[in-house]
Amino acid sequence: MVDTKYTEQVSILVVDDEPSVGDALKLILESNGYGVTLVARGTDGVEQARDRRFGFAIVDLFLKDICGYRVITDIREHQPEMPILLITSHDDPEVFAKARKLGALGVLRKPFSPQQILKLIDSHLRGPTQ
Numbered sequence: 001m002v003d004t005k006y007t008e009q010v011s012i013l014v015v016d017d018e019p020s021v022g023d024a025l026k027l028i029l030e031s032n033g034y035g036v037t038l039v040a041r042g043t044d045g046v047e048q049a050r051d052r053r054f055g056f057a058i059v060d061l062f063l064k065d066i067c068g069y070r071v072i073t074d075i076r077e078h079q080p081e082m083p084i085l086l087i088t089s090h091d092d093p094e095v096f097a098k099a100r101k102l103g104a105l106g107v108l109r110k111p112f113s114p115q116q117i118l119k120l121i122d123s124h125l126r127g128p129t130q
Contacts, residue, residue: 015045061088
């Protein structure tokens with residue numbers, strides 16, 4: 001369980017077109033105190049980031065409408081400081097390098113456990129000094 005003092009006011013944007021992944025992330029995050037906005041299209045994720053403030057974003061690499069790299073780039077225009085985590089089923093070092101170059105916090109390979117995603121988000125919210 002995540003320490004709720006770090007989750008109380010954090011809203012997370014989840015962009016994933018695979019219903020089982022998106023729904024699972026929503027359930028995991030909400031049950032640990034995060035607010036979640038789930039969208040299945042990259043363009044909808046960019047629109048949400050333009051219209052609302054989020055404390056964190058999780059973006060799938062391969063979406064039906066646009067590439068996750070493009071989503072990261074477009075979100076950065078509206079919320080340059082928002083931490084973004086890229087998720088993918090591919091294990092290609094180029095994916096990791098490109099995601100980092102675009103400003104992503106990192107890449108998490110599917111399948112991942114609830115503990116992995118929560119630990120990553122929680123450790124980022126706490127920062128290196130806590």
